[in-house]
Amino acid sequence: MTLMAWIYVAVAAGVAGLAVLGFVAVRVLVAAKELSAEIRRASAQLTAGGITLRAQKGANESSGDESGLPAAYDRR
Numbered sequence: 001m002t003l004m005a006w007i008y009v010a011v012a013a014g015v016a017g018l019a020v021l022g023f024v025a026v027r028v029l030v031a032a033k034e035l036s037a038e039i040r041r042a043s044a045q046l047t048a049g050g051i052t053l054r055a056q057k058g059a060n061e062s063s064g065d066e067s068g069l070p071a072a073y074d075r076r
Contacts, residue, residue: 001009
């Protein structure tokens with residue numbers, strides 16, 4: 001092969017490598033957006049569940065169902 005042919009091969013390999021990196025970068029960005037949305041949904045569910053648990057705890061305290069001792073996870 002001539003010198004010029006090696007240059008073309010090297011440029012083609014570089015372009016192919018950049019195309020692969022671009023494809024992988026797009027997949028990573030899409031996965032990051034999906035993960036962000038999933039974290040947002042999970043956070044909303046946990047927040048709603050926490051509000052429900054606090055309401056239940058308040059109802060239990062007023063009815064006298066609990067012993068009054070703090071739970072291990074209660075960090076107030």
